[in-house]
Amino acid sequence: xxxxxxxxxxxxxxxxxxxxxxxxxxxxxxxxxxxxxxxxxxxxxxxxxxxxxxxxxxxxxxxxxxxxxxxxxxxxxxxxxxxxxxxxxxxxxxxxxxxxxxxxxxxxxxxxxxxxxxxxxxxxxxxxxxxxxxxxxxxxxxxxxxxxxxxxxxxxxxxxxxxxxxxxxxxxxxxxxxxxxxxxxxxxxxxxxxxxxxxxxxxxxxxxxxxxxxxxxxxxxxxxxxxxxxxxxxxxxxxxxxxxxxxxxxxxxxxxxxxxxxxxxxxxxxxxxxxxxxxxxxxxxxxxxxxxxxxxxxxxxxxxxxxxxxxxxxxxxxxxxxxxx
Amino acid sequence: xxxxxxxxxxxxxxxxxxxxxxxxxxxxxxxxxxxxxxxxxxxxxxxxxxxxxxxxxxxxxxxxxxxxxxxxxxxxxxxxxxxxxxxxxxxxxxxxxxxxxxxxxxxxxxxxxxxxxxxxxxxxxxxxxxxxxxxxxxxxxxxxxxxxxxxxxxxxxxxxxxxxxxxxxxxxxxxxxxxxxxxxxxxxxxxxxxxxxxxxxxxxxxxxxxxxxxxxxxxxxxxxxxxxxxxxxxxxxxxxxxxxxxxxxxxxxxxxxxxxxxxxxxxxxxxxxxxxxxxxxxxxxxxxxxxxxxxxxxxxxxxxxxxxxxxxxxxxxxxxxxxxx
Numbered sequence: 186x187x188x189x190x191x192x193x194x195x196x197x198x199x200x201x202x203x204x205x206x207x208x209x210x211x212x213x214x215x216x217x218x219x220x221x222x223x224x225x226x227x228x229x230x231x232x233x234x235x236x237x238x239x240x241x242x243x244x245x246x247x248x249x250x251x252x253x254x255x256x257x258x259x260x261x262x263x264x265x266x267x268x269x270x271x272x273x274x275x276x277x278x279x280x281x282x283x284x285x286x287x288x289x290x291x292x293x294x295x296x297x298x299x300x301x302x303x304x305x306x307x308x309x310x311x312x313x314x315x316x317x318x319x320x321x322x323x324x325x326x327x328x329x330x331x332x333x334x335x336x337x338x339x340x341x342x343x344x345x346x347x348x349x350x351x352x353x354x355x356x357x358x359x360x361x362x363x364x365x366x367x368x369x370x371x372x373x374x375x376x377x378x379x380x381x382x383x384x385x386x387x388x389x390x391x392x393x394x395x396x397x398x399x400x401x402x403x404x405x406x407x408x409x410x411x412x413x414x415x416x417x418x419x420x421x422x423x424x425x426x427x428x429x430x431x432x433x434x435x436x437x438x439x440x441x442x443x444x445x446x447x448x449x450x451x452x453x454x455x456x457x458x459x460x461x462x463x464x465x466x467x468x469x470x471x472x473x474x475x476x477x478x479x480x481x482x483x484x485x486x487x488x489x490x491x492x493x494x495x496x497x498x499x500x501x502x503x504x505x506x507x508x509x510x
Numbered sequence: 511x512x513x514x515x516x517x518x519x520x521x522x523x524x525x526x527x528x529x530x531x532x533x534x535x536x537x538x539x540x541x542x543x544x545x546x547x548x549x550x551x552x553x554x555x556x557x558x559x560x561x562x563x564x565x566x567x568x569x570x571x572x573x574x575x576x577x578x579x580x581x582x583x584x585x586x587x588x589x590x591x592x593x594x595x596x597x598x599x600x601x602x603x604x605x606x607x608x609x610x611x612x613x614x615x616x617x618x619x620x621x622x623x624x625x626x627x628x629x630x631x632x633x634x635x636x637x638x639x640x641x642x643x644x645x646x647x648x649x650x651x652x653x654x655x656x657x658x659x660x661x662x663x664x665x666x667x668x669x670x671x672x673x674x675x676x677x678x679x680x681x682x683x684x685x686x687x688x689x690x691x692x693x694x695x696x697x698x699x700x701x702x703x704x705x706x707x708x709x710x711x712x713x714x715x716x717x718x719x720x721x722x723x724x725x726x727x728x729x730x731x732x733x734x735x736x737x738x739x740x741x742x743x744x745x746x747x748x749x750x751x752x753x754x755x756x757x758x759x760x761x762x763x764x765x766x767x768x769x770x771x772x773x774x775x776x777x778x779x780x781x782x783x784x785x786x787x788x789x790x791x792x793x794x795x796x797x798x799x800x801x802x803x804x805x806x807x808x809x810x811x812x813x814x815x816x817x818x819x820x821x822x823x824x825x826x827x828x829x830x831x832x833x834x835x
Contacts, residue, residue: 400758419758426759433725433744434751436770443768445761 188243188277189489194234197493205243208274208281215261215282216254221300221483222275223247224492224505225333226421227449232493236449245275246449248282249290249299250510259284266290268299270307270448270456276489278510285457288464291472301333301478301504302471307456308448309338310463312396312418314345316444321347323393326383326410327368328352328403331359333504334420336366336479338396341467343367344475348394351386353379355499362502366479380406391415401425411439419445479503486510513568513602514814519559522818530568533599533606540586540607541579545621546808547600548572549817549830550629550658551746552774557818564774570600571774573607574615574624575835584609591615593624595632595773595781601814603835610782613789616797626658626803626829627796632781633773634663635788637721637743639670641769646672648718651708651735652693653677653728656684656827659745661691661804663721666792668692669800673719676711678704680824687827691804705731716740726750736764744770804828811835 186207192199210216222245230236231244249268252261261267267287274280290299312334313319325342329335330352342350343366351370354360360371370386372379383392391412397403402424411417436443448456470476481501484492486509496505511532517524535541547570555561556569564571574593577586586592592612599605615624637659638644650667654660655677667675668691676695679685685696695711697704708717716737722728727749736742761768773781795801806826809817811834821830 419761422758422762426757428756428758429754431753431756432751433747433753433770436744436768437747437772439770440772440776441768441770443761443766443770445758445764445766445768447762447765451765 186278187486188274189245190242191232191234191244194232197232197490197497199232200244200489200493205277207279210254210256210259210281212256213258213284214256215252215259215267215284215287217248217250217267217280217282218253219248219250219275219278219280219509220296221249222507222509223300223304224496224507225304226496227447229493229496241273243274243277245277245280246270246273247300247303248275248280249296249302250280252287253279255284261287266296266299268303269460270303272453276507283453283457286453286460288460288468291468293474294471294478297483297506297508298478298480300506301480304448305333305337305504306341306467306478307459307463308334308420309341309396310467311448311459312420312446313338313342313394315459316418316446317394317396317416319346319348319394324349324351324387324390324412325394325396326351326353326379326392327396329398329423330354330363330368330371331502332398333479333501334396334398335363336503339363339366339368340476344470345466349386351383351392359502378406380409383410387412394418396420399424401428404428404431408435408439408441411441414440414442416442416444419443420447481505483508511603512811513599514570515567516557516559516569519557522557522815522822524557525569525814525818530602532604535579535581535584535606537581538583538609539581540577540584540592540609540612542573542575542592542605542607543578544573544575544600544603544605544834546574546625547832547834548625548629549821549832551821552772554818554821561774564598566598568599568602570602570605571595571598572625572628573600573605574621574627575605577612578604580609586612591621591624593628594785595628597778601832608778608782611778611785613785613793616793618799619796619803622808622831622833623803623805625831626805629773630658630662630829631666631792631803632784632788633659633745634666634721635792636773636784637745637771638663638667638719640784641743641771642719642721642741644671644673644719649674649676649712649715649737650719650721651676651678651704651717652721654723654748655679655688655693655696657723658804658826658829659721659723660688661828664688664691664693665801669795670791674711676708676717684827703731705734708735712737719743721745724749726753729753729756733760733764733766736766738764739767740764741767741769744768745772805831807831808833
């Protein structure tokens with residue numbers, strides 16, 4: 186089968202196709218014929234040789250496709266349309282997936298749409314609810330509102346809570362799109378100081394929850410934007426990783442809860458529990474068409490290098506999907 | 511009545527006695543004749559003019575004494591022996607306490623012993639269980655093990671969980687005392703690198719929970735000592751407040767949950783809920799003599815300046831108590 190590996194750590198040009206035998210399933214696993222896969226920031230970090238989470242030489246952490254083999258203990262029938270997280274190997278024609286992590290694709294969604302769901306919606310769910318502990322009375326500040334996780338988080342927060350949703354985005358087009366998904370206050374960070382706008386929108390109280398993909402360059406402004414007892418969920422460092430001078434007195438004064446998280450390196454058990462809760466609580470909203478996957482663009486499998494470059498250019502709204510089979 | 515105020519922000523010599531009228535109770539409040547009060551770090555910070563939490567000009571945030579008046583809605587009888595947190599005013603002959611925050615003093619304890627309970631045991635309970643989410647399978651690292659909160663935390667962790675308890679202290683005498691309270695691994699930080707010892711004691715995994723009173727000077731070593739998915743509860747900055755460089759990548763790699771907390775500025779509702787849970791779950795262990803207040807020294811009320819200097823000298827094991835009436 187065709188699959189994508191990294192020749193040596195570096196840029197998108199290092200992504201190469203290579204022939205592999207079909208992977209073999211163990212107890213509790215499914216073999217999936219991959220229809221669509223999707224691109225994630227963590228794939229870029231892996232490509233650059235900076236993560237080291239995954240032992241799989243094939244990139245890709247999520248797919249949608251058809252079950253072609255179900256090993257002992259895997260309780261899904263051959264032929265089922267499924268989507269879910271995989272432990273690497275997603276940029277390939279076939280991949281192994283633990284059965285307890287497979288979600289059935291709602292009937293009205295295509296495989297390309299389904300591939301746009303697992304990583305960003307599970308991450309948004311985990312960060313909003315498990316770590317952010319978002320409630321109806323809260324305000325949530327979602328940075329990079331038009332990104333894959335951002336568009337998922339806006340919809341989940343809107344459909345599952347009464348929370349006030351504030352987003353930041355880097356263009357008017359992106360801000361408008363976030364508004365259409367349900368964001369209450371949309372800040373173009375290139376034209377406005379987001380900390381000032383957040384305080385204005387919250388009666389000077391600040392946000393109860395921040396989803397922070399940016400890190401160092403937003404540190405001070407996030408601290409200003411956070412309410413006392415707020416939960417600050419750090420899930421990315423697009424704005425750098427090193428903060429010069431952190432004043433712990435300020436963290437104490439606001440009783441900040443700073444929670445750093447990544448989904449990919451977490452245990453199979455964690456991903457299983459997260460998937461199960463998501464299937465019970467969020468998938469019904471997809472079936473009712475209240476929440477939808479946001480696909481920015483679908484690239485042919487052969488154009489994997491372009492797909493990575495497109496993500497690195499930061500112009501996408503929603504997910505970048507690969508059409509594999 | 512006699513009470514202690516701060517003449518102007520500064521050292522212990524700024525603590526002065528002044529006459530005040532007895533405070534008046536409102537609905538739901540008790541008037542307490544103070545028998546004993548206790549010294550806390552937060553009193554020193556208030557004395558230095560650095561906190562601004564309390565509007566009460568009289569210092570002191572915890573007392574033990576007798577109920578002499580119970581306002582409408584305060585369901586404790588006059589004459590009851592109680593202990594608890596007050597909203598300032600504890601260094602005085604009489605003080606007002608919200609009734610829902612009053613804990614009955616177990617019969618076998620003196621007022622001096624009772625005054626050594628509220629602030630440090632409630633803080634230890636809150637940080638270990640509410641914020642630290644300590645479980646039987648965990649390891650907890652408690653810095654300043656011989657301090658008021660430290661001695662409380664060791665006992666609560668020992669009696670309420672099967673967790674492994676590691677402490678740091680600045681002398682062999684303090685380390686030995688912590689061992690006698692139930693600490694499993696006692697590190698004299700002046701003679702050993704605590705990060706190295708914690709990793710040795712945890713099969714290189716690190717501690718699941720850290721109670722950090724130290725802040726900046728321990729930042730790097732605490733980060734090394736913390737396990738993946740660990741909860742790092744920041745409750746003091748005895749070692750400075752400014753960390754020169756924080757690498758967010760390291761926080762992400764360990765999925766650190768850094769939770770900064772203070773008890774004194776929290777709401778009446780929070781203190782009520784914390785007190786109620788503590789009364790239900792921990793006070794029975796005092797009655798069974800499995801947990802005991804640790805009193806370092808009792809100072810006459812008139813010696814308030816010496817009592818503050820004694821805390822600032824950092825030689826105490828357990829609590830510094832004031833004998834008021």
